[in-house]
Amino acid sequence: MVEITDIFEIKDFSIYYGDFMAVKNITLNIEANKITAIIGPSGCGKSTLLRSLNRMNDLILSSRVEGQVLFQGVDIYHKDTDVIELRRRVGMVFQKPNPFPSSVYENVAYGPKIRGVKRRSQLDEVVENALVRADLWEEVKDKLNESGLSLSGGQMQRLCIARSLAQQPEVLLFDEPTSALDPISTANIENLLQELQKTITIVIVTHNMQQAARISNYTVFMYLGELIEFGDTDTIFVNPQNKLTEEYITGRFG
Amino acid sequence: MAIFDEELKALREKVLKLGYMVEDAIRDSVKSLVERDSALAREVIKGDHLINALEVKIDEECIRLIALRQPVARDLRFITTTMKITTDLERMGDLAENICERALELNEKPQLKPFVNIPRMAEITQSMVRDALDAFVTGCSQLPYEVIKRDDEVDDLTVRNFEELLPLMIQDSKIIPLALKRTYVAKYLERIADHATNIAEMVIYMCKGKLIRHMEISE
Ligand SMILES: Nc1ncnc2c1ncn2[C@@H]1O[C@H](COP(=O)(O)OP(=O)(O)O)[C@@H](O)[C@H]1O
Ligand SMILES: [Mg+2]
Numbered sequence: 001m002v003e004i005t006d007i008f009e010i011k012d013f014s015i016y017y018g019d020f021m022a023v024k025n026i027t028l029n030i031e032a033n034k035i036t037a038i039i040g041p042s043g044c045g046k047s048t049l050l051r052s053l054n055r056m057n058d059l060i061l062s063s064r065v066e067g068q069v070l071f072q073g074v075d076i077y078h079k080d081t082d083v084i085e086l087r088r089r090v091g092m093v094f095q096k097p098n099p100f101p102s103s104v105y106e107n108v109a110y111g112p113k114i115r116g117v118k119r120r121s122q123l124d125e126v127v128e129n130a131l132v133r134a135d136l137w138e139e140v141k142d143k144l145n146e147s148g149l150s151l152s153g154g155q156m157q158r159l160c161i162a163r164s165l166a167q168q169p170e171v172l173l174f175d176e177p178t179s180a181l182d183p184i185s186t187a188n189i190e191n192l193l194q195e196l197q198k199t200i201t202i203v204i205v206t207h208n209m210q211q212a213a214r215i216s217n218y219t220v221f222m223y224l225g226e227l228i229e230f231g232d233t234d235t236i237f238v239n240p241q242n243k244l245t246e247e248y249i250t251g252r253f254g
Numbered sequence: 255m256a257i258f259d260e261e262l263k264a265l266r267e268k269v270l271k272l273g274y275m276v277e278d279a280i281r282d283s284v285k286s287l288v289e290r291d292s293a294l295a296r297e298v299i300k301g302d303h304l305i306n307a308l309e310v311k312i313d314e315e316c317i318r319l320i321a322l323r324q325p326v327a328r329d330l331r332f333i334t335t336t337m338k339i340t341t342d343l344e345r346m347g348d349l350a351e352n353i354c355e356r357a358l359e360l361n362e363k364p365q366l367k368p369f370v371n372i373p374r375m376a377e378i379t380q381s382m383v384r385d386a387l388d389a390f391v392t393g394c395s396q397l398p399y400e401v402i403k404r405d406d407e408v409d410d411l412t413v414r415n416f417e418e419l420l421p422l423m424i425q426d427s428k429i430i431p432l433a434l435k436r437t438y439v440a441k442y443l444e445r446i447a448d449h450a451t452n453i454a455e456m457v458i459y460m461c462k463g464k465l466i467r468h469m470e471i472s473e
Contacts, residue, residue, distance in 0.1 A: 209326070210324060213326065237326045237327060237330075238326070238327065238330060238331070238463060239327065239331070239462075239463025239464075240327050245327075246327045246328060249326050249327055250325070250326060250327050250328065250329050251256075251258070252256070
């Protein structure tokens with residue numbers, strides 16, 4: 001028997017902004033080394049749920065949670081959680097590429113430096129490694145000292161992925177990572193995610209349903225803060241079990 | 255109605271039209287044999303290219319919709335079902351044409367014995383085609399399951415048809431070529447019923463999202 005390991009176990013989990021309940025009592029397991037896509041109409045709580053997985057939502061003062069999120073069996077909302085370490089292990093890449101206004105090299109070396117990697121040779125190795133994994137090395141190896149902001153949109157997004165990878169995360173969270181990119185850059189990122197999935201777990205919010213269909217193993221459909229359907233991506237796109245899911249993915253919503 | 259919904263509706267109507275054409279071809283092919291109407295047989299043969307042309311048109315439309323609309327879920331199942339159904343319908347048209355070819359040959363010679371099994375088979379197969387397509391347009395019901403059950407009846411009649419001809423062939427070997435041609439006609443009808451069964455199975459797939467081909471029907 002193949003052992004299925006759930007890296008996240010989300011249990012009866014709700015997220016509030018003040019009195020507003022943005023995520024309603026969700027129970028969901030995220031399997032390790034798979035791509036899980038979260039889809040649903042704007043405002044249904046996808047980003048809110050995603051951000052809760054590495055406690056990015058802590059940065060929003062009005063937000064609070066109920067229920068549990070276990071990361072490798074440990075409750076990440078426990079008071080003893082080292083949030084900095086959690087965010088290293090569970091990285092996040094946003095919709096708009098947001099490199100630091102510094103060199104390509106410094107962008108990637110930033111995290112490792114903070115973690116105390118000081119030897120130049122060791123930093124070089126970490127940076128090269130991360131850029132190779134982000135499929136960017138060949139394009140930037142001769143301009144490591146140029147500004148990260150001088151790259152193309154698709155390259156900047158891969159630079160942000162490299163920056164996250166340099167932290168050696170176990171999970172990467174992506175919030176609509178290709179919605180600002182052209183089709184070729186999008187295809188590059190999609191290929192990259194499928195490559196990365198071999199070694200890390202990926203959770204991606206996307207409003208591009210074909211993207212979810214192309215790259216994910218599991219799909220979560222949310223509506224008005226609720227989880228409506230969760231299943232194999234094959235099942236969701238060929239034979240969804242819930243009427244609402246079917247209406248949404250066939251474009252007949254509302 | 256959204257454009258895509260209208261396109262799907264138009265597609266459904268084309269499949270129905272193809273179905274009517276095939277039903278007519280089956281009925282006329284058997285009529286040309288039973289009533290020894292060779293002119294009718296030639297007409298059916300001449301009309302087969304219209305069935306082929308509509309099949310191609312429907313397939314092209316399906317391919318276009320897949321490329322442009324990127325259908326998923328029930329839309330995807332509807333379109334893939336349509337593509338398979340039209341292949342079955344087109345094959346039925348070919349088989350009706352084959353029946354007409356045998357009718358032309360048989361009509362040249364005196365009739366061996368009155369037709370009993372073949373008209374009955376034609377009736378059942380036509381009803382199978384009609385009901386399979388009804389199920390396709392009206393959606394999920396018991397109808398496709400009933401179509402699949404009727405296939406057994408056609409199989410039985412195929413066997414009976416042969417068993418009734420066999421003693422005649424043993425008695426008089428000169429009639430063997432004619433008797434064999436009548437056996438072929440029964441075999442063609444049996445194959446038509448098999449195609450109708452395929453359609454019913456695809457309709458069940460379309461409704462349930464589960465392929466039931468090569469499985470025992472329990473419902
Ligand atoms: N910082 C915030 N403060 C208050 N409400 C918010 C905040 N962020 C999101 N919301 C609300 O929570 C709901 C879910 O938002 P979000 O998670 O961004 O949805 P999605 O990513 O699915 O578009 C929306 O109604 C949104 O208006
Ligand atoms: Mg969002």
